[in-house]
Each structure stands twice: as C-alpha cells, then as structure tokens.
Amino acid sequence: MxxxxxxxxxxxxxxxxxxxxxxxxxxxxxxxxxxxxxxxxxxxxxxxxxxxxxxxxxxxxxxxxxxxxxxxxxxxxxxxxxxxxxxxxxxxxxxxxxxxxxxxxxxxxxxxxxxxxxxxxxxxxxxxxxxxxxxxxxxxxxxxxxxxxxxxxxxxxxxxxxxxxxxxxxxxxxxxxxxxxxxxxxxxxxxxxxxxxxxxxxxxxxxxxxxxxxxxSNKEIVEVKAHDKDNLIKLLKSCSFVTGFSENHQTVLVHMDHQKNAFDLNQYFVANGLVISHLATNKKNLEEQFLEILSQSS
Ligand SMILES: Nc1ncnc2c1ncn2[C@@H]1O[C@H](COP(=O)(O)OP(=O)(O)O)[C@@H](O)[C@H]1O
Ligand SMILES: [Mg+2]
Structure with a gap:
C-alpha cells in the first residue's frame, strides 16, 4: 500500500x-x-x-x-x-x-x-x-x-x-x-x-x-438484566472470564475475555442459578473504547 x-x-x-x-x-x-x-x-x-x-x-x-x-x-x-x-x-x-x-x-x-x-x-x-x-x-x-x-x-x-x-x-x-x-x-x-x-x-x-x-468490531460487550441485580453483580465479580462491568440504570454492561461470548456468560448464569431477563450483545462503541484508552494511558 x-x-x-x-x-x-x-x-x-x-x-x-x-x-x-x-x-x-x-x-x-x-x-x-x-x-x-x-x-x-x-x-x-x-x-x-x-x-x-x-x-x-x-x-x-x-x-x-x-x-x-x-x-x-x-x-x-x-x-x-x-x-x-x-x-x-x-x-x-x-x-x-x-x-x-x-x-x-x-x-x-x-x-x-x-x-x-x-x-x-x-x-x-x-x-x-x-x-x-x-x-x-x-x-x-x-x-x-x-x-x-x-x-x-x-x-x-x-x-x-x-x-x-x-x-x-x-x-x-x-x-x-x-x-x-x-x-x-x-x-x-x-x-x-x-x-x-x-x-x-x-x-x-x-x-x-x-x-x-x-x-x-473487535470488542463485544454483553448487556444483561436480571430481577435479582445484587446476585447478578455478585456473580459477575466472581466470574473468571469477566474483565469488567459497568451499570447503566437497570442494565449491566459486561466486558469479557476475547474468547468468551454471550453464550458462555449465559451458561455461567444458568450454572449458578441466576435467571436473567435480558441478554444482548452490543458492539462496544468507539466512545467507550476511547475513554478506556485515555484512562489507561494517563
Ligand atoms: N503557539 C503555541 N504556544 C504555546 N503553546 C501552544 C501553542 N500552540 C499550542 N500550544 C499548546 O500545545 C498543546 C497542544 O495544543 P494543540 O496542538 O492546539 O492541541 P489540539 O489541537 O489537540 O487541541 C496545548 O497544551 C497548547 O496549549
Ligand atoms: Mg486543535
């Protein structure tokens, strides 16, 4: 080129x-x-x-x-x-x-x-x-x-x-x-x-x-909602492949290891007895990445 x-x-x-x-x-x-x-x-x-x-x-x-x-x-x-x-x-x-x-x-x-x-x-x-x-x-x-x-x-x-x-x-x-x-x-x-x-x-x-x-396209974040939000947060904190999460009103945005996806996350919830009411994948937008990059570099 x-x-x-x-x-x-x-x-x-x-x-x-x-x-x-x-x-x-x-x-x-x-x-x-x-x-x-x-x-x-x-x-x-x-x-x-x-x-x-x-x-x-x-x-x-x-x-x-x-x-x-x-x-x-x-x-x-x-x-x-x-x-x-x-x-x-x-x-x-x-x-x-x-x-x-x-x-x-x-x-x-x-x-x-x-x-x-x-x-x-x-x-x-x-x-x-x-x-x-x-x-x-x-x-x-x-x-x-x-x-x-x-x-x-x-x-x-x-x-x-x-x-x-x-x-x-x-x-x-x-x-x-x-x-x-x-x-x-x-x-x-x-x-x-x-x-x-x-x-x-x-x-x-x-x-x-x-x-x-x-x-x-690189990074995927998963949106999750559960009636038992406290338990959701607790499980996310102890999940080995969750790298981070942020709360946005009733929705929790979950960041995961690259190899993992929404399916793995759902399986984890099921295995731990959590019933979720919403699960959606969401491309992380440039803004979130940009803020992440700036926070990591300063
Ligand atoms: N002519 C100048 N004299 C002194 N400092 C300058 C001058 N031009 C820019 N700066 C300083 O250099 C830095 C970068 O500025 P600038 O290149 O204008 O940034 P941006 O375009 O990203 O807003 C800033 O701290 C700015 O205050
Ligand atoms: Mg300028």
Missing amino acids: ERILEINSLYKNYGKIKAVQDLSLTVNAGSVFGLLGPNGSGKTTTLGIILDVVQKTGGTYSWFGEKPGNESRKKIGAILEGPSFYPYLSAEENLKVTAQIKNVSYERIDEVLKTVNLLDRKKDRFQSFSLGMKQRLAIASALLPDPYVLVLDEPTNGLDPQGIADVRSLIVKISGEGKTIILASHLLDEVQKVCTDFAVLNKGKNVYTGSVEEAL
Missing part, C-alpha cells in the same frame, strides 16, 4: 509544554485518517508541523516517501485555520483569487464548486453564506490544485447539525473520489462516521492506532 505520510518520533515543545511527544504514525493512500484526541492533545500542532507552518523540536516525517519540500507541498490541500475569504466577493470570485495565489487555472473552479454542492450559489457573495457553506467553500478552495491529500483541522467545529452532516458527507464523497484525507477532531462520532483509520492522541502522545472497523 502506498504511504502518504509517515511520522517518526515527532516532538514539539513550547517552552515547558510538551505539545507532541514521540509521535509516530503512518497514513496510507486512500484512507480517511482521523487524529482523535481531547482539546490540547497536540492535534493542531501535529498538523502544523507536517504542513510546515510549525517548527518541530525533533523527529522526522515524510510525505509520499520523500523529504518534505515544495514538490510534496503541491500535492497537499489543507485548511488549518477557519476559512478566510473576501466577504463582498462571490464564491466564484473568491476561488479565482485562490487560483491566482496557487497558480492554477480557473478551469477547475466549477468542478470543485460542484463537488462541494455550491455550484448554484457561485454568484452569491461569501458573506451571504451559512457557516457550513463557508466551510464547504474552504474545502473547494483546498481542492482547487487537485491535491492527493486533503488535511482538515476540526472540519465541523461551530457548524449546525445540517452543516455538520453536509461536511461529513462531503468528506466521505471526496474520499470516494480517490483522495486521501487526514483530519483532526475531538469528536468521536465524527471519526467513527467518516474515518477508516485513526490514532488517539493524549497529551501529545499517540496512545492508540488502528482501523475504525476493527475498533468497532
């Missing part, structure tokens, strides 16, 4: 603040890679470094298997800060300005406006746009030079639910057209909805890397 980005043991200190520590990760072609982490975990700093706007303290990174430079920069479309456009100019005129700055022809303007669903609004002034439309125009602008990779920092921040849905489906669409996307987000459901792979940052460290599909 083609390597788009490789980061090796990256460090960034701001004085005493260790913003990025020993961060390594790989982004493969065609993926939508999510950099997931709470605020202050070093996501923007990492993107700043790989886009060459923040100076690193240590470590290396390479784009497309090459040392970063002008050639690689041309293949990357990025939006780090919020969109900056001229309010009085139309969408189309603003993209003409971008095209001039980036030295690309006007020919792609309609195409990128179509991609972001703004073609019918191209004559409208930027200031008349909703935040979601402004963000989509920013994405259009990043797509103008037809980059291999699109880098987005918190792409749905501040948007209303419709704007969020539009930008997320746009990201999936752009990915479907063959571009690799790297995005930073503090939102788990965002990563879950749009990313194929992700890394979890905590205090500047990469504490987890994996595919979203694997993260979603």
Whole structure:
C-alpha cells in the first residue's frame, strides 16, 4: 500500500509544554485518517508541523516517501485555520483569487464548486453564506490544485447539525473520489462516521492506532438484566472470564475475555442459578473504547 505520510518520533515543545511527544504514525493512500484526541492533545500542532507552518523540536516525517519540500507541498490541500475569504466577493470570485495565489487555472473552479454542492450559489457573495457553506467553500478552495491529500483541522467545529452532516458527507464523497484525507477532531462520532483509520492522541502522545472497523468490531460487550441485580453483580465479580462491568440504570454492561461470548456468560448464569431477563450483545462503541484508552494511558 502506498504511504502518504509517515511520522517518526515527532516532538514539539513550547517552552515547558510538551505539545507532541514521540509521535509516530503512518497514513496510507486512500484512507480517511482521523487524529482523535481531547482539546490540547497536540492535534493542531501535529498538523502544523507536517504542513510546515510549525517548527518541530525533533523527529522526522515524510510525505509520499520523500523529504518534505515544495514538490510534496503541491500535492497537499489543507485548511488549518477557519476559512478566510473576501466577504463582498462571490464564491466564484473568491476561488479565482485562490487560483491566482496557487497558480492554477480557473478551469477547475466549477468542478470543485460542484463537488462541494455550491455550484448554484457561485454568484452569491461569501458573506451571504451559512457557516457550513463557508466551510464547504474552504474545502473547494483546498481542492482547487487537485491535491492527493486533503488535511482538515476540526472540519465541523461551530457548524449546525445540517452543516455538520453536509461536511461529513462531503468528506466521505471526496474520499470516494480517490483522495486521501487526514483530519483532526475531538469528536468521536465524527471519526467513527467518516474515518477508516485513526490514532488517539493524549497529551501529545499517540496512545492508540488502528482501523475504525476493527475498533468497532473487535470488542463485544454483553448487556444483561436480571430481577435479582445484587446476585447478578455478585456473580459477575466472581466470574473468571469477566474483565469488567459497568451499570447503566437497570442494565449491566459486561466486558469479557476475547474468547468468551454471550453464550458462555449465559451458561455461567444458568450454572449458578441466576435467571436473567435480558441478554444482548452490543458492539462496544468507539466512545467507550476511547475513554478506556485515555484512562489507561494517563
Ligand atoms: N503557539 C503555541 N504556544 C504555546 N503553546 C501552544 C501553542 N500552540 C499550542 N500550544 C499548546 O500545545 C498543546 C497542544 O495544543 P494543540 O496542538 O492546539 O492541541 P489540539 O489541537 O489537540 O487541541 C496545548 O497544551 C497548547 O496549549
Ligand atoms: Mg486543535
């Protein structure tokens, strides 16, 4: 698989603040890679470094298997800060300005406006746009030079639910057209909805890397309800293959060894004379895993 980005043991200190520590990760072609982490975990700093706007303290990174430079920069479309456009100019005129700055022809303007669903609004002034439309125009602008990779920092921040849905489906669409996307987000459901792979940052460290599909399918939790909840809890505590459980109102969520499943758990209850009223398997969601990862790593 083609390597788009490789980061090796990256460090960034701001004085005493260790913003990025020993961060390594790989982004493969065609993926939508999510950099997931709470605020202050070093996501923007990492993107700043790989886009060459923040100076690193240590470590290396390479784009497309090459040392970063002008050639690689041309293949990357990025939006780090919020969109900056001229309010009085139309969408189309603003993209003409971008095209001039980036030295690309006007020919792609309609195409990128179509991609972001703004073609019918191209004559409208930027200031008349909703935040979601402004963000989509920013994405259009990043797509103008037809980059291999699109880098987005918190792409749905501040948007209303419709704007969020539009930008997320746009990201999936752009990915479907063959571009690799790297995005930073503090939102788990965002990563879950749009990313194929992700890394979890905590205090500047990469504490987890994996595919979203694997993260979603890997772990099973079993929901159990019993009228005799006290006995249920007691049995769970003494069960050898139960690794943990949490109570959620009347339901108890049971975490087990990988080799065990709901059937084994039910058998255990039966063998110990507990009658249960509800038993269901439940894929552990990314949020629970994310919280677990962060609690284990801090
Ligand atoms: N220009 C800067 N000067 C000093 N500290 C900074 C600067 N930029 C970021 N930081 C600090 O670095 C850490 C990581 O910040 P950041 O990369 O913005 O995290 P995130 O994007 O995950 O919210 C935070 O502690 C932040 O306060
Ligand atoms: Mg940030």
